[in-house]
Amino acid sequence: xxxxxxxxxxxxxxxxxxxxxxxxxxxxxxxxxxxxxxxxxxxxxxxxxxxxxxxxxxxxxxxxxxxxxxxxxxxxxxxxxxxxxxxxxxxxxxxxxxxxxxxxxxxxxxxxxxxxxxxxxxxxxxxxxxxxxxxxxxxxxxxxxxxxxxxxxxxxxxxxxxxxxxxxxxxxxxxxxxxxxxxxxxxxxxxxxxxxxxxxxxxxxxxxxxxxxxxxxxxxxxxxxxxxxxxxxxxxxxxxxxxxxxxxxxxxxxxxxxxxxxxxxxxxxxxxxxxxxxxxxxxxxxxxxxxxxxxxxxxxxxxxxxxxxxxxxxxxxxxxxxxxxxxxxxxxxxxxxxxxxxxxxxxxxxxxxxxxxxxxxxxxxxxxxxxxxxxxxxxx
Amino acid sequence: xxxxxxxxxxxxxxxxxxxxxxxxxxxxxxxxxxxxxxxxxxxxxxxxxxxxxxxxxxxxxxxxxxxxxxxxxxxxxxxxxxxxxxxxxxxxxxxxxxxxxxxxxxxxxxxxxxxxxxxxxxxxxxxxxxxxxxxxxxxxxxxxxxxxxxxxxxxxxxxxxxxxxxxxxxxxxxxxxxxxxxxxxxxxxxxxxxxxxxxxxxxxxxxxxxxxxxxxxxxxxxxxxxxxxxxxxxxxxxxxxxxxxxxxxxxxxxxxxxxxxxxxxxxxxxxxxxxxxxxxxxxxxxxxxxxxxxxxxxxxxxxxxxxxxxxxxxxxxxxxxxxxxxxxxxxxxxxxxxxxxxxx
Numbered sequence: 001x002x003x004x005x006x007x008x009x010x011x012x013x014x015x016x017x018x019x020x021x022x023x024x025x026x027x028x029x030x031x032x033x034x035x036x037x038x039x040x041x042x043x044x045x046x047x048x049x050x051x052x053x054x055x056x057x058x059x060x061x062x063x064x065x066x067x068x069x070x071x072x073x074x075x076x077x078x079x080x081x082x083x084x085x086x087x088x089x090x091x092x093x094x095x096x097x098x099x100x101x102x103x104x105x106x107x108x109x110x111x112x113x114x115x116x117x118x119x120x121x122x123x124x125x126x127x128x129x130x131x132x133x134x135x136x137x138x139x140x141x142x143x144x145x146x147x148x149x150x151x152x153x154x155x156x157x158x159x160x161x162x163x164x165x166x167x168x169x170x171x172x173x174x175x176x177x178x179x180x181x182x183x184x185x186x187x188x189x190x191x192x193x194x195x196x197x198x199x200x201x202x203x204x205x206x207x208x209x210x211x212x213x214x215x216x217x218x219x220x221x222x223x224x225x226x227x228x229x230x231x232x233x234x235x236x237x238x239x240x241x242x243x244x245x246x247x248x249x250x251x252x253x254x255x256x257x258x259x260x261x262x263x264x265x266x267x268x269x270x271x272x273x274x275x276x277x278x279x280x281x282x283x284x285x286x287x288x289x290x291x292x293x294x295x296x297x298x299x300x301x302x303x304x305x306x307x308x309x310x311x312x313x314x315x316x317x318x319x320x321x322x323x324x325x326x327x328x329x330x331x332x333x334x335x336x337x338x339x340x341x342x343x344x345x346x347x348x349x350x351x352x353x354x355x356x357x358x359x360x361x362x363x364x365x366x367x368x369x370x371x372x373x374x375x376x377x378x379x380x
Numbered sequence: 381x382x383x384x385x386x387x388x389x390x391x392x393x394x395x396x397x398x399x400x401x402x403x404x405x406x407x408x409x410x411x412x413x414x415x416x417x418x419x420x421x422x423x424x425x426x427x428x429x430x431x432x433x434x435x436x437x438x439x440x441x442x443x444x445x446x447x448x449x450x451x452x453x454x455x456x457x458x459x460x461x462x463x464x465x466x467x468x469x470x471x472x473x474x475x476x477x478x479x480x481x482x483x484x485x486x487x488x489x490x491x492x493x494x495x496x497x498x499x500x501x502x503x504x505x506x507x508x509x510x511x512x513x514x515x516x517x518x519x520x521x522x523x524x525x526x527x528x529x530x531x532x533x534x535x536x537x538x539x540x541x542x543x544x545x546x547x548x549x550x551x552x553x554x555x556x557x558x559x560x561x562x563x564x565x566x567x568x569x570x571x572x573x574x575x576x577x578x579x580x581x582x583x584x585x586x587x588x589x590x591x592x593x594x595x596x597x598x599x600x601x602x603x604x605x606x607x608x609x610x611x612x613x614x615x616x617x618x619x620x621x622x623x624x625x626x627x628x629x630x631x632x633x634x635x636x637x638x639x640x641x642x643x644x645x646x647x648x649x650x651x652x653x654x655x656x657x658x659x660x661x662x663x664x665x666x667x668x669x670x671x672x673x674x675x676x677x678x679x680x681x682x683x684x685x686x687x688x689x690x691x692x693x694x695x696x697x698x699x700x701x702x703x704x705x706x707x708x709x710x711x712x713x714x715x716x717x718x719x720x721x722x723x724x
Binding site: 043045046047091099100101103106107109110111116117118119121122124125127128132134135136137138139140141142148151152155156158159173174175176178179181182183231232233234235236237238239245248366367368369370 | 471476495504509523529550
């Protein structure tokens with residue numbers, strides 16, 4: 001089966017600040033519910049920007065190690081359940097994309113707050129314990145990590161694997177929050193993707209997972225299909241994105257899927273709310289779709305989940321599947337005055353809008369200029 | 381899935397050449413000096429693993445004939461510094477896969493402890509900002525040499541170096557790249573020592589350029605070794621059994637009992653160079669290339685990870701003479717049919 005037909009998606013799983021399952025997350029997004037909240041795991045007095053999109057799971061007793069691992073296991077268990085797969089994975093590949101690994105646990109260890117071992121810095125140890133999985137791979141590819149994992153997963157299917165689990169995960173680290181706080185003269189009040197008055201991004205956390213199959217199961221209709229994934233690298237600057245390189249990744253994803261911009265009903269924007277990202281992303285989309293794409297709706301879910309970093313690409317993909325299945329596109333919050341480059345984009349604002357959608361594009365771009373773009377078809 | 385290695389680069393204290401990896405040791409060797417090798421300019425704000433990776437990566441690209449020039453940064457009249465190097469193939473055709481488990485741990489811990497002890501972020505140095513993302517090494521390697529293909533940072537525990545080689549082969553077989561620079565790098569510092577309990581961990585990097593035999597042939601590039609037959613299993617015995625065949629030598633993890641592969645020449649690189657974590661698998665492949673350069677016979681097995689870890693990975697390396705796929709002599713079936721997914 002080629003990428004043009006698409007790899008069947010058999011199961012999905014997700015956790016984020018606004019929900020503990022794909023259903024809950026999608027419903028929260030459509031209702032315009034934001035997960036932004038005064039920070040729970042860190043000392044608020046230390047920071048100018050003292051709000052985050054955290055998952056509220058600590059029980060109010062200070063921070064604990066191993067939270068990212070917990071999010072990941074929950075998302076994968078959901079995806080396996082929906083796919084009807086046994087939880088004993090054995091040699092089924094599990095590819096985990098992450099920006100920050102278990103670095104929060106390392107921070108707690110370094111400050112003497114909790115013991116930790118090097119063997120739990122990558123997720124293979126927990127995946128072996130919980131699922132008996134041995135073909136596990138943790139890749140740390142910043143904010144495009146889970147779509148990078150998706151591209152690697154589709155390559156394994158093309159090489160003959162029958163089933164692949166791909167996932168993304170991140171828990172907020174205090175070092176990342178701290179350095180952002182240090183560098184920002186004014187802390188952002190919220191995440192405002194593509195807004196003229198956007199002030200930067202705010203971290204979120206969570207996990208996302210897919211079960212991909214090589215062939216269709218006649219008894220279980222696929223939830224959608226991965227039609228093509230492109231990955232590249234700017235090789236330009238660690239933090240300043242390159243619109244030309246992003247546009248190249250978008251074109252490559254279209255080529256792999258055999259699709260044109262007119263075929264794409266929905267773009268799940270990376271939309272972090274930083275000046276540099278939103279500007280480069282808008283220019284790249286204009287270069288491929290034109291200044292005023294008529295047939296394509298767009299939305300940026302980080303306005304409600306925060307930047308879920310390594311988990312974000314698959315978070316967006318799972319929301320795209322639900323949007324196509326339900327015919328409903330969730331809005332982008334905090335977008336009052338679009339930037340000039342995106343002025344004529346049909347970005348859904350204020351409230352969810354009904355739409356008949358067949359094909360979605362998912363964008364994810366990361367620190368270091370690592371770009372990934374996926375095309376996913378809905379259930380038809 | 382299979383590939384050939386066409387370049388090796390080392391940033392290893394005490395081992396100027398790949399043939400040294402199985403004969404010398406780090407004991408008494410001076411620390412590797414990245415500034416002496418690739419110039420001081422541009423290194424100041426990079427972490428140690430990234431500095432080491434740049435040196436090893438540059439040498440591998442030079443050796444493979446993909447890059448000319450020493451890739452030092454030179455200042456221009458007020459403008460951005462220029463990299464003294466020329467890439468001889470399209471930038472999009474070269475992927476980067478880096479393996480490191482501990483590369484940015486010291487930076488993360490430094491920032492977190494400073495926040496805690498000062499009660500705020502006032503004392504944080506902005507130079508730490510790029511180092512807090514674990515993929516900083518892979519992206520800095522891409523930036524220095526202008527490599528615009530897929531860019532992967534594997535942080536996969538003790539097997540990570542061999543896993544990185546596996547993903548390089550996947551990128552080649554999936555036509556996502558024609559050439560892949562694979563680097564394994566780990567720093568020695570106080571944080572790594574405390575977390576692992578190792579007094580003298582590996583402080584270095586090893587790099588390989590991998591290509592398909594066809595691409596290497598077209599370019600007339602030197603073939604140093606063939607690679608294939610990757611497996612990742614739940615334990616050492618399973619791994620050795622899945623690798624199969626009759627190796628002439630093997631690179632063993634440090635805890636392998638003498639009952640595993642008895643009578644086969646055994647190299648324990650970590651006894652010579654220190655516990656190497658995510659760099660080990662790449663270092664083993666470089667050492668195998670050295671073994672073949674010295675006239676050693678293949679196949680050679682590389683094994684990383686122990687029964688105490690989440691998994692054990694293995695790889696089959698063949699001598700340059702036997703590296704041509706489908707000759708049916710030295711390359712195991714799995715290496716040429718791409719079925720390692722179902723075997724692993």
